[in-house]
Amino acid sequence: MSAPEPPAPRRARPSARVARRKARATPPAAPPYLTRTIPPYELLSEEGLVAVERHADQLLDEIGLEIRGDLEAIRLWRAAGARISGEWRVHVPRGLAREIVRRSAPREFTQHARNPARSVQIGGNHTVFAPAYGPPFVSDLDGGRRYGTLEDFRNFVKLTYASPWLHHSGGTVCEPVDVPVNERHLDMVYAHIRYSDKPFMGSVTSAARAADSIEMCRLLFGADFVESHCVILGNVNVNSPLVLDGEASRVIRTYAAANQAPVCVPFILGGAMGPVTTAGALAQCFAEATFCVALGQLERPGSPAILGNFLSSMSLRSGAPTFGTPEPALAYFGVGQLARRLGVPLRCGGNLCASKIADAQAAYESANSMWPAFLAGANFVLHAAGWLEAGLAMSYEKFVMDSDQLGAFHTLARGIADDNGFALEAFREIGPGRHYLGSAHTLANYQSAFYDFQLADNNSFEQWSAEGGRDLLQRANRRWKSLLEAYQPPPLDPARDEALREYVTRRKRAMPDEPG
């Protein structure tokens, strides 16, 4: 994966040069992924966990899950021992779905990045942060809310690349609405490859687009490498309750067949796509996700997969989805325990919120979602930065605000170190009633002692006022602009770049435009 220098970037304007001195031009040294030395939070007792598993089993067995329009998936399930009723309803005998997963799904796997230093470990006590996925709109403080474009898409890939705390480039960081809908996936995958060297996700809107995404990885990594290594994820939503449409099931099978990792995500808005009670939604979510992970194993045993969930509650006043509420937090903790018992990596949502702007509502809700995701032991946290407005908008300001927050979880993950941490010598040196500011222990440790939010203002009221009295939203507005100005693309081998461009052009030519 060695590569010559990329073509020289356009000459920076003076303002960009100034900004570059402040912001870092390349991602600073940071771990390629987070490793937790602290334990996960164990909410449910053994008895409680068994009850959820039993109810999930009962849903799959008695009621069943429909795969609408994928005869091959039905055939695979029948061969594995499931009963089929009607045309598409799959009834899985109790325990079989979990048994299939346990038998062959890896507990932990590496997703390789084109820069090997940025490959991520998914599963175990590792956590990978990826930006928000899917918003049709973007917003910033200057331009307000508008449809996303390919330029916005590239900007968020660049900002993700620039963040030391986002390990993964994500997938549809926003919808590039200015590109015909059937061509977008090609431009998106290319943008992830071209503007970043972090690992990324491919298309899931059709099996053919999933295949395109994987084919582009073959051009980038080599077909042999892709056959035996995970290099791309595909985030597939279940049509909850208890339906997997044929396109989604084919996408799962496409990724699995190529030895790549589907992320299987029940999408449950409690009271709409599932029951209003947390126990019921949790059992449903676990049943649906396990069913989909098992389908990937039936397609290709041993292929990697991630067990996902998307759980939201609902406003009683309006019926709108709500985020940062306690019910999904409880479900996160439960599904985390279930995934560990099953031995499969877990995806949770990260900094989710319903607020229309990056205000205090957005921040409370995001933290209320991120804390349980982290303590639940989530291995892959999607929507970890930028998410606004129940996922309808990707916000430039919230992106950098969330990213700053993610850094703190790296410190939290390390727990309490006790090597020189007890500082007995310092206590002996200082004694009662004196200050530690100049002590040898403080001088030796202060630079790495505390996580320091880059965007937080901890100054006095007077100094803060004198500097304009800006809130976090306004400071974040300056921050993302300086990061974009300082952006420099990572090197990419010109021959591979050329092959990728050629593939994109050829595929686009082969199909008529479909407007978005």
Added chain:
Amino acid sequence: MSAPEPPAPRRARPSARVARRKARATPPAAPPYLTRTIPPYELLSEEGLVAVERHADQLLDEIGLEIRGDLEAIRLWRAAGARISGEWRVHVPRGLAREIVRRSAPREFTQHARNPARSVQIGGNHTVFAPAYGPPFVSDLDGGRRYGTLEDFRNFVKLTYASPWLHHSGGTVCEPVDVPVNERHLDMVYAHIRYSDKPFMGSVTSAARAADSIEMCRLLFGADFVESHCVILGNVNVNSPLVLDGEASRVIRTYAAANQAPVCVPFILGGAMGPVTTAGALAQCFAEATFCVALGQLERPGSPAILGNFLSSMSLRSGAPTFGTPEPALAYFGVGQLARRLGVPLRCGGNLCASKIADAQAAYESANSMWPAFLAGANFVLHAAGWLEAGLAMSYEKFVMDSDQLGAFHTLARGIADDNGFALEAFREIGPGRHYLGSAHTLANYQSAFYDFQLADNNSFEQWSAEGGRDLLQRANRRWKSLLEAYQPPPLDPARDEALREYVTRRKRAMPDEPG
């Protein structure tokens, strides 16, 4: 404690009458305190906990803690088996401080409110939320930041009374700077009694003021009742590192001698009043707090007490204290485990932040502090609402924002119910691919199904924009005003009220004013 109707409130202006229809005039039915059925988060291993206890023991034994200027406290410690070096340095043999606490401090106690329905249980798996304590400034969106007054103080007592999620009226909810400094405690304690019927805290700025606070409780509850029941808390800061000034130790002894509960709070800004490392700050905090709780037990065995902590990290850029950072979060989890092992109720700080306004920084930081306090198993959460600017300001808007957040922790505390929660009948009724909105299970459960933040806007972008596009700060501004307009005082027995007023007047007359 039965009482006749209070005097009729002034006739409400029309706007108040309208507001009253929206906001509730009296606190809605809500539990007087929170009971957790979910387990606390266990961060440290047995080995780790023993290491912290061992280091805390070593600090108390080898280095010692000075009680500067309280000969009676020194005498108590000497009689208990401590070595005294120099005039004030108390060296406590290893394990003795914990042994004294274990021998007689209650694991759990009731703090009685004048309205018995609002008495709170402190300790065990219970959690009590109280507003911020100590800010000299107040702020709101209209008037900006200014010194607090007695009217502000009363307003925050009223707002706390109106909140279903704050269980406790707190203490110095803001400094009433317009009252002479030596008279403030009388007006503050009277305001808690007059404008609320929730439990409260007394003065700690001198032993005489603590005695005044307790004396007022005797007038309210009856002297015999106070002698045998906890009715007031006193929040006492340690002069960290390893110093307890004589006034603070006398205040601890004053509360304990009256069978009331001192809250013993090491105040450690890491790198200044303690080492920069979390393990060191945690050991110091545990040592200091245990020492103070033990002092209360030496004064009166069996008297109630709370083990507190105030831990902050520091900005490397400015040396300013920071909040919502991961280091104090880790320490919260550790001190929670240590307090449970010791068998004494724990105080943590709640919605702490460094931000100057109730923006996204304030919200992220607050949630980053509240989540670990809650999962650490804190029994008494001070600063749970209103805190801004590292504790320098009490914010009207942040108060109602934080209070709304506290409600969610009540739901979280209940965990995942599994009685009808698994909703098997609903799954059978709905089956795959249909909606639960009209199902019998949804209709039977939706009203209690989800916590709904009162101040969150979950509407569509279009509706939110049409309604003015207000952020949470602006909505909170309307909220606290409507709550204050709707406020109605709880009944108070006129004879006791008269006795309290007379006491305040007499005590004020007995001393010359000291300007604040």
